[in-house]
Amino acid sequence: MAIFDINKDELLGLSDTLLEELIARLAEAEVAVCGHSPARVRWSGSINAPDGGIDVHVQVPVEQLNSGYIERPDTVFQAKKHRMRRADILREMAPSGVLSPMISGQATKGGSYIIVSLDEDCSPTMLAERVKAMYEAVRHTPSHPTLHLAFYDRAKLAQWIRQHPSVMLWVNRILGRGYSGWQPYGAWSCPPEGAEDTLITASGITISPPSEKGHPLSIKDAIGPIRQLIRTTRKAVRITGLSGVGKTRIVQALFDESVGADALDHTLAVYADTGDDPIPSAAAMLERLIADQRSAIMVLDNCPSELHAALAARVTSVGSRIKLITVEYDIREDKPQTTEVIHIEAVGPEVAEKLLLRRFPGIGQLNARRIAQFADGNARVSLAIAERVDEGESLAVLSDAQLFDRLFEQRHERDEGLREQAEILSLVYSFSSDFSETGDSELEILGTLAGYSHNQLYRTLKKLTDRHILQARSHWRAILPHAIANKLAASALDSFPVAFLRSTFEVPGRDRLLMSFAHRLGLLHDHPVAKEIAAAWLQPEAMLGNLLALEDLPARMLEYIAPGVPDVLLNRIDEVLRAADFKGRERHYDPRWSTILNLLQALAWEPSYFNRCASLLLQIADHEIDKTRQENARDRLTLFCQPYLSGTHASLEQRIALLEECLTSGLSQRRTLGLKMLSAGLSGSTWTSSGIYEFGARPRDYGAEPDYDALMAWRCSFIEIAVRVGNADDMHLANGARTFLANALSGLWRDKRMGSVLVDAARTLHVRLPWGEGWKAIRTKLYFMRKEPQVSSVLLETLDALERELRPNDLLSAIRLYVLSKGHYNWMLDDEFNRSDQKRYTEAEERLMARAEQLGREFATSILCLSDLRPNLFSSEWMPYRSAFGKGLAEGTANPHEVWQLLIKELEQNSTENKDFSVFQGFIEGVDRTNEVLAHEFLDHCAVHPSLCRVLVNLHPQRDFTETDLYRCMSVLNKPDTRIVMFDAILWQKKCLHLPLTRVLELAERLLAIENGAEVILNGLGMRLHDNKATEDMPGPELRQIGLRAAIQVLQKETDRGGFVDGFMASVVAAALQFDSHDGLTENWLDAVFSAIDKHYGYMNDYLKTIQTTVTLIPVPFLSRLFADSEAQICMRLFFMRGGISDTPLLSGVGIEIVIDWCYRNENPKVWAYVPQGLELWSSSTDTSRTALRENAIKFLEAAPEPSVVLESFAELTSPSSWSGSLANILQSRTDAFGELIAHERDDISKAAKKIHERLILMIERQRIREQQKDRESGQRFE
Incomplete structure (x- = not known):
């Protein structure tokens, strides 16, 4: 039976009182699903009393409520265990012939009255008779038309139970058929029977939710934020803390309406302690909840990290219907992208003391306090000791060691x-x-x-x-x-003896036990034996000595022992970094580098180790290269310079010394890192954290938390550094510092005390060099502040005055601001920006372009030099108005030749590797407007210039592209540094479409002969075909054939490039096959396709669109080639059909009639078994989560000469090629769909389906056993 299913007849085992409680729980759950508090449900009274007593009463303060089971906001349920026939109903509703006042009241209110009879299992006719009797009982009441009446039998009750997992668990437990270990909301902390279990909110326990950025809260203050976090996050929530700090009881309190306000819906709670070996496993339960589209809050106590990580990833991927709360003491493996961590810590004895007095009132307050203090507030330790204290005995005279010994005493x-x-x-x-x-x-x-x-x-x-x-x-x-x-x-x-310990654990084959031994040693960082063993393991030739060659298990050992031997470990890391092969070692895919970085970051938490760790991280950073998502030392060093969430308690002086070391370094990469660190130090409030918050038994937290005065000192120090660097001679550093301070202004200005400091900083920077970035930032701040209703008038006046003071008042500063500045919100530079105009952004852009052109004209007639525009004139960063400036420069000069030579000279003096040539493009555009001959001269110069020739096509003006232009561009085609991707524009841009076809074909042929030229052709033709409906712009047959040749060439390459060009390739292939279909062309293309399929062993995901387009346009030739080769190739092709191009079935775009007709015409009868691999067999309903066989699959089956062959293929395809979650659940849903064929009207299909279905059921049972065993093994560990 499914996890959330129940046999209606099993409900007969409920007593009358339990039936009433069941209905109440269902009503609470139903009301909660509708967004209201379960407290709107009340229940009491005798279930069998024929006096109209209210068993369960729902009263929700809304005008309408219709959930499917509760039809009115005011609803009364009458629970009856025995049968309720017509006479029983009339007697219940109208004793002595007089309608019950309660029912009359419901009629007056327009409410609802529902009878629930457990012994009844009604047919539709029987149900109608009972509802008719209910209406007969109220027929004389004037308000009876507004009264809703219903009769629920046990089938209806079972159906209702299935909607609410938590209620289902309660019913199963009551009936003794529950899932082992799974519980609804209840006393999860397992207090002794009859003991008081209200939440103790005394001091002594602190809770750190992520919303508080590491600031601990009391139990009472933390409950609300935790509830809000669970409601709003899509991530799993991890409750951590040492055993005995009350984690389970606090989680239980989140659902308790007597604790705080707005409790979590307890009717959604599904709880298990993984230590109880729950059946089904936690993974299986989660998959069932997801598959059934249930809303639930799944709570897993004592949940190991490995299990949590798997479940958290699954919950995060499926949306917000399922909430996951896990409880454990170890957070080491948690991943911030899938987990919100809440840490609970005992900081005093108060809570443990109160718990002891509650559980052992005879122990006395002095003994309770002594035990709680000895246990450091740990409730579990306290209770264990208290159980061995005799009444009247005093513990005051016992030492800590004697108290500890009590755990091992029995009757003294x-x-x-x-x-x-x-x-x-x-x-x-x-x-x-x-x-x-x-x-x-x-x-x-x-x-x-x-x-x-x-x-x-x-x-x-x-x-x-x-x-x-x-x-x-x-x-x-x-x-x-x-x-x-x-x-x-x-x-x-x-x-x-140490040697004896090592010889016991270091025996080959005892790896797991050795790792666990290391885990314990790491928690004893002050013990001399633990230190001695750990230090021995770290010697160069010892088991952990070669840090970069460790396998996963030794690497975990390294992480475990690190807290005990920080000096030895740092020495070992230093030796590794000084090794000869360090600089050239590939680190991108090496997990050991992550281990070393994490350890250095963890050790840097302590001020005494900060300087050395930072120095080692700098050595690593010196040799890092930029790669997306690669863990690196630079990010950790940058983190150290945040005021909060830095992961270190190093002093401000230590961190500034690190920053200064980078900024003054002779290495450019260190200076760049210094700017990143400066930016982090200036950040206002958007701090992020990736710290290590567990390090053996050593204390760890989010890092230092400066108070207000310390934060002011921090910010003043970093602003002072930013101003000094911003006025330095090193323009790279100066520009960076100015930009980062400008970016931080908005956040820093939130603090009133920073106002005068920032004003002084702005003026100091502006005096040295106009601070355009600051002016722009202040204008942006003013724009958004004026939208705020309660903004400070003093602050507005201060910023207004500073904005006027910083406004650029000379040509050079204006050019630097309007043309050569980076960043967003460029519309802020527009003095005419109208925030109420719908076209405000477009019009602002036009005005800014015009302004840039005007600045170019003014510059051309000024005494300024191009060198004054360094370093951003050719910077590769995005600055959108340099082209317009170049146009103005051409229009404003009387001597374009001279300006051209100056531009060339300035370019040649620029040593940066990556450059932007927009100024040249704009200048040529401006010259071309008045002197086309001169523009051609400049373009000819570009063709022979070593840098400009690489982007020659893009330098041409926006006019019709001529044959002369084409020849010029083709002259650089074979130069080694030419960016040939620029040639795709000639194949698609409108200004090039009038070029003679012969010349374009000549270009295309030459591109085909150049490395990566085929991709350029596909890009160009693909762009031309993209959303192009105009026939006159459609590439002709010659270009379409060249496009197909380019596609063939790309497919034939050894390396996969499909991911980059697949979309364009599909468009080009579609055009060729649609307009130029003939046997030769088709055969050439199919040769290339199947050669690629075989070469890539059926994996063709990089060419998904191209393959699907081919199959859709020429299905019959494609199918004929698919199964025309050797058996070995056919096996590979079957894999390709099933999963080689993602999850989309290969033949999903082909009409089933075409497929069937091809199968009939094919001489190989095996194709009937092969083809289902490419069909779309299964469909899933999002409403019911039910899987069914698609209509086309059934059509194919019914058309087959031997249906059993097709059914065998269907059976094979019940197992997906890839999946997440439980495979057994997927197999079950598909097997259920397959099982419907047993009822097929054709005997040959029905009999074959029945036989195969029985086999599938056995397969599913075996799979469930395997999954259960795997879940038990992976989900029950402590480490």
Whole structure:
């Protein structure tokens, strides 16, 4: 039976009281789904009393409510376990012939009255008779037309239950058929029966939600923000904290309406503790919720990182219907893109003390306080000790060690063996209690340390569990909480020689146990034995010495032991960075570099290690290259210069020293990094974090949190540096500093105390060199501030005055601002910008272009030099008005030759690798307007210039492109540095369409002979065909054939390039096949296609559109070639059909009649088995999540000479080529659809389908078992 299904007859096991509670829970869930509080549902009274007593009453303060089960906002449910025939209904509703006042009241209010009878299972006729009886009972009431009446039998009740997973879990548990470990909302923290369980909100526990940027809140203050986060985020929410800090109870409180306001909907809660080995597994439960499109809040207690990561990724990918909350003490593996982390920490004994007095009132307040203080506020440790305190006994005279010993005492008799065995077991973070497949036992290995057998230690596990210091997950065990485990392990390390410990754990084949041992050592960073072992492992020839060659498991060991030996580790990293092969080592795909970067970042948290870590990160950064999404040292160094969320507690002086080292470095890449760090230090409030917040047992958090005065000092320091660098002689640094300070102005100005500092900074920069970026930033700030209703008039006046002061008042500063400035909001430069004009942006752009042209004309007649426009005149960054400036420059000069030579000279003095030549394009455009001959001369010069020739096509003016222009451009075609991609414009731009076809064909032929020229042809013709409906602009047959030749050439390349050109290739191929179809052309193209399919082993995802276009336009030739070759090739082609071009079936664009006709004509009967691989077989309804066989699939089946052959192919295709989530669920949905063929009217189809369906069911059962085993193994670990 499906997870969320129930047999209606099983409900007969409910008592009358439980039936009433079931209806109440369903009503609460239904009301909550409609967006209202479950508190709008009340229930009480005797279920069998024939007095019209209200069993369940729904009262929602809205005018209309129609959920499908509750039809009116005021609804009364009458619950009856026994049968309700006509006479029973009349007696219930109108005892003694008089209508119940409650029902009369419902009629007056226009409400609803619903009878629910558990013993009834009505046919449609029986149901109609009972509803008729209900209307008969109210017929004499004047308001009866407005009253809604309904009768629910147990079938209707079962249907309603299926809509609400949490209620389903409650019913299953009540009936004793529940899913093992799964619960609805309840007392998840498992208080003793009868014990008070209200939330304790005393101080002593702090909670850090992500919305607070690391600022801890009290329990009471944190509940609201956590609830809001869960409602709004698409990510999973991870509740972390040491064992015993109350994580589960706090999660439970999120659903408790008595705690705070606006509780989470408890009717959506689905809870399991993964340590209870829930069935189905957490992964299977999530997949079922997703498949059934349920709304639910899934809560997983003791959820390991690996399981959380898998579930979080799944939840994030499917939308917001499913919320996931996981609870655990380890956050090391969490990924910020899929997880919001909330950390809970005990900072005092208050909560633990109150809990002790609640659970053990006879213990006394002094004893409770002593125990809570000893346990550092840990409730689990406190309770474990309190259980062994006699009434009237005083603990005040006991030392911490004596209190700890109480955990191992029974009736005041010390169990030395138990203590010793617990110490041995605590040497590892976790261990298995079972024998492995090879017969090895981790208990046996641990026992050899002190002469204990597997069975002796196994018996000890029960005693430790009873003392609440051992937790279980499947066959995995761990001594917890950490406070106890670490104390025991420290004692164990003192009890054995180091060599003996190492020889026990370092035996080959004990890798997992060795890793767990390392995990424990990392939590004992102050213990000399832990340090000694970790340091030995890090020696150059030892197991962890070669940092860059570690496999995954040793790399985890390295991360575990790092907190204990920071100096040794830093020395080892330093040696690695000084190695001869360091500079040339490829780091992009090497996960060990991420490990080293993470460790350096974690160590830099401490001020004492900051300088050294930063120095090592700088060495790494010196040799990094820019690659998208690559983890790098530069980002971490930049993070250090944020005032908040920096991941370090280094002082301001330390961070400024790092910044200054970069800014004054002789290495250009370090100076550039320094500018990034300066930008981070100036940032106003948009701080991001990627810190390491767990590092063994060492304290870690988001980094320093300066108070207001410290933040002011920080900002003043960074502004001072920005001003100094902004006025420096190094123009690269100066421009960067000026730009970054301008970008930060808006955020910095939010603080009133910064106003005078920023005004002074702006003036200082402006005196040295007009600060156009600052002027633009201030204008932007003013624009948005004037929209704010309560803006400070003093601030407006200050900014207005500064804006006037910084406004460019000379030609050079105007050019730098209007022509050579970067950034967005360019419309802010327009003095005539009208915010109420619908065309304001377009018109502003036109005015700014005109302004740039005018500045060009003025520059041409001024005494200024082109060198004054450095460094942005040829900068590769986006500055949209340089072309217009170039036009104005040409129009304003009386001597274009002289200006041209000056431009060339300035270009040749520019040493940057990447340049923009918009000024040249604009200048030639301006010259061409008045002197076309001179423009041609300049273009001829460009053709022989080493830099300008590379972009020659783009330098031509916006007029008709002539044959002369074409010849000029073709003259540079074979030059080594020519950017041949520019030639695609000649094939599609309108100014080139009048060129003689012979000349264009000549260009195309030459492009075909050049490397990557085929892609240029496809780009050009593809652009021409894009949305082009004009026949006169359509490429002729000669160009279409060249386009097809280019497509063939691209397909024949060894390297995949399809992802870049597939769209254009598909357009070109479509034009060729549509307009020029003949056998030779078709055969050549199909030769290339199938050669590529075979060459790429069926993987053709990079050519998805092209292949689909080909199949759609020439399906019969394509199919004939598909199965015409050897059996080995056909096998590859079948894979290609099924999944080689993404999830889209190959034949989805071909009419099924064409496919069937081709199959009949083909001489090979096997094609009937092959073709389904390319058909679209399955359809899914988004409303019902039901899968069905598509109509075309059934048509194909019915047309087949041997349907059983086709059915076998259908059966094979129940298994997808790729999937996420549960394969068994997918197989089940498709097998259910397949099973409908059993009822087919044709016997041959029906019988064959029945036989295959039985086989599929067995396959699904085996798959479910495999998934369950896998989920149990991966979801039950401690590490």
